[in-house]
Amino acid sequence: LAESVRVVFQPEGKTAFVLPGSVVLEAAARAGIVVETPCGGRGTCGKCRVVVRDGCSEPTEAERQLLSADELAAGQRLACQTRLLADTVVVVPESSRFGEQRILTEGEGGPRELAPAVRKRVLRPEAAALERPVADSDRVRAALADVDDLRLELAAARQLPLALGAGDGTVTAVVHDRDIIAFEPGDTAARLHGVAFDVGTTTVVASLLDLRTGHEVAVASRTNPQVAFGDDVVSRISHATEGGLAELQQAVVGCLNALLREIEERSGIPRDQIYEATVVGNTTMSHLLLGLEPEQLARIPFAPVVREGLTMPAAELGLEVHERGRLHVLPNIAGFVGSDTVGVILATGLLGRGEPTLAVDIGTNGEMVMALDGRLVACSTAAGPAFEGARIRHGMRAAPGAIEQVRLGEDVAISVVGNARPRGICGSALIDTVAELLRAGILDPSGRLLAPDELPAELPDGLRRRVVPGEGGYDFVVVGAEESATGEPIALTQRDIRQVQLAKGAIRAGIEILKKRLGLADSDLAAILLAGGFGNFIRRSNAVRIGLLPPVEHERIRFVGNAALAGAKMALASVEDRRLAEEVSRRVEYLELGSLGEFAAEFAEAMLFPEN
């Protein structure tokens, strides 16, 4: 086993383990930090600056051109060029980060002002006089005279006497959209927060934003407790249809509240200073959160109950933010393309891209969107949970003990999450292994693991001895029993390979159909954007090698991190982005693959592995 190197990213102190020689960009993605790479990691834009002082490769030609001698001396490097050779520390400045930048400066149509739906106004109303005893409500309205047509909520009205009576007569009005939702005594303008949620089938992530600056204050994530009712959307829908809707809803609301409490503890920012929450998720997750009957999502024509975004008092769902705070759930596109995809489109600025660009979010379902000159076509395919570790004999999620990176040389080199003894294989290593097996000639393009007597003559012994008889064919032993945490060998079986073929075939077929719909060839694709937690950990060349992605230069493939969450943050930080989300949701042309005659043939072809 090759040793991994340990990289600590600052300022957050997150750790990643990668194989020696990996570029900083990849290690950062592994730590959940998405570095800005507008040039696709070619070393031409200079946007991915980080600080690394030791344990890394010498500056490349590209770095010498883009960084001054002083900068290099200060440890400044490009994340796409610098390779990690030993344990080290990397500092990623805010200006190089994808999400932060995007929210503030990169929305479609150029730089975006910070303009959240919720805002504060500090007022100094005039006192009432006996000759004309003006109502409290009229005194604050006079001080808000520049804003027309605000609706005063009862709960806010109730706060008026106390808020106006305290201190020096200064009062802060909290306004959401056109509603006055609260009055706070004194000047509280400095406290204005919102939270963005990405509700995934498996994982729920929360991000607390300071809405004065747009900066992320804290992040937390948890497993969606609905997994107890089934690990895919179909089993959740079944449970809901059998009378479990309220139970599923309560489960996810409980999870959001647990995240809010965690964020409160970690950031010290009380939940009642969170005035708005935004949510993205797949259509089923949105429906379950909102208590919308999801039954029709599971039957033809898979029509959602609600497409449009909905705004409501957060208290209607029992969300523990400010008592009159709001919840905005972003719009869906179709039954299998949800607001998470709208978030991806927002965060990647797809609507504004002139060159053909593909965004892919790989999970249990693969959602993909192709953009061309403002036209957006989307589809979804049921990739199945293979990349998440399910239906793979030794599959597991990217938890400690998961093999997450595999290279074949004279022998097998692996990298394990947490640098622990290996317990199983996660999705990215699954792709690595299949790609490497193809390269080594151990796996043929039809997806068959060759018998020992069929293996290439030049195959090193270290690999050859790993091909052993298994159920329905041969297995490839990645880690022997003596090195695994379980005392059992960790192997990839012939059946595992078939699962990978089904998963990648479904996604690739969807991509091919989008290309054809827009009349595009592989060479036309200016960029492929990989979104979602899983996308961040894929080795791009391996994804192309197994045919998951079309054969484009791997520099054109970019990781965009949790772009769905970034989209939720944008909708939180800007009403203009929220409006854009609604427009995106309406404009995207959705292809229901099940209704297309050509899908079966595309799928069958995409199941095969490329010849080279």
Next chain:
Amino acid sequence: LAESVRVVFQPEGKTAFVLPGSVVLEAAARAGIVVETPCGGRGTCGKCRVVVRDGCSEPTEAERQLLSADELAAGQRLACQTRLLADTVVVVPESSRFGEQRILTEGEGGPRELAPAVRKRVLRPEAAALERPVADSDRVRAALADVDDLRLELAAARQLPLALGAGDGTVTAVVHDRDIIAFEPGDTAARLHGVAFDVGTTTVVASLLDLRTGHEVAVASRTNPQVAFGDDVVSRISHATEGGLAELQQAVVGCLNALLREIEERSGIPRDQIYEATVVGNTTMSHLLLGLEPEQLARIPFAPVVREGLTMPAAELGLEVHERGRLHVLPNIAGFVGSDTVGVILATGLLGRGEPTLAVDIGTNGEMVMALDGRLVACSTAAGPAFEGARIRHGMRAAPGAIEQVRLGEDVAISVVGNARPRGICGSALIDTVAELLRAGILDPSGRLLAPDELPAELPDGLRRRVVPGEGGYDFVVVGAEESATGEPIALTQRDIRQVQLAKGAIRAGIEILKKRLGLADSDLAAILLAGGFGNFIRRSNAVRIGLLPPVEHERIRFVGNAALAGAKMALASVEDRRLAEEVSRRVEYLELGSLGEFAAEFAEAMLFPEN
């Protein structure tokens, strides 16, 4: 004792007892039925048509001019002309009724369309197709395409699958203002109701309207259970300030819900078909209902927390109407002039009156508004509860056994509520008695009951013997011990007279100040409109005799019934009237009498009785 005549009003079957010779108009008012009299009861407009077949006077000259021989033969008569001589039945057609008419046809600025904030749209959405699986929400929006910018509420969204799946694909959208609040399966357009509440300090009245027609379906009233915490607004405010706000709020909400249940039972219309409620009340009642801290209403400068009208989900207050129904509380004018006065202004069309018009609502407080050419000036005086029976030795409310009408001739003639044996004197009889005592010379203009030796020589013995020594002066015995229900005499004391002087003096002083503010003399007053339950029962000539009202011909004095409730109904039936209420609330010039130096002198003068 003179016999009363018994009059039954149809179609409601309400009974009133009046002295023989009373006009139908007065008897109707006594039964709570307000007849339309645009001409002020002069017999010139012909609007007050009723049907009376016997027990009444012969047609007057005015009736012969305005009614054809056929009409007269069919029993048609004018309510302002026809006098009741014996027990009889009177039918009051809808076209002659004040409230009903007003809502449909007589708002300020001419006839008003029925245009409630809540309305229904029957939709037949297209079915979803596999090639383009349209969301339920988009299908109904397409069918609602002519209405822009409607907001879909979560609760309504949840109803979509069931509503769209039932029956023939017809679904009814319930829209409030710009919110879609519900979807109902099938065509439910025929079911659209609203309820208007008048929340008085003593009595709460509810009126159920069919919002397709504007017609009243049922009415119910109850004593405000807050009376347990004090019978005037000041004691309620004290209780609220001492921690009892929630208790008072729950009490009145409980009362509204009890009225809703009563109306449901009586009308057979389920509460969940009531989509909106409107409320008028004095400013304190509004504050307590809404849970607004009323403490500042009891201290200088008596500024309300909220002036403007508020709209909210009825569920926020626990009101048991449709689960997403709305509650609209009409705007106040000032701390002591509430939305009930705004209702009076709406219902009487005061804003549109060119000629000087005074509206007076007499209760524990007297609220009065003077209108002149679109200018409105209002004030409020603490009349005290004398007219409601409090602080009067034998005073009582107009309940069975209350003497409600008194005339002095050779002896005393009385009319008693329910034709029972008398138990006490209610407000209208108090005014009658004082006026008659003045006319008979038993009471002098300073308010002193004369001693037997000072009485006029020509005074009949039947009256003379009723003046008996009492505490601090003399008493006038209205009913002897042998005729009363209690076995005690029912008398008016010198102290009672002083209470009447205080009450009428306060109201009259307010009227005088309004007149002066607008530069008006008594002779300029085109009309005095008496609103409120009490106003209906006052004999106009007697109110003038005691100086409660200025000396105008009594034809100019009109009863307008529960105009506050009529205003609440108008705001329920028409968003335009609701907007007008807001405008009225802002435009009225409020005079705080306590801040006016001239008030004390006006009050002192108004305490005296007129010389003749």
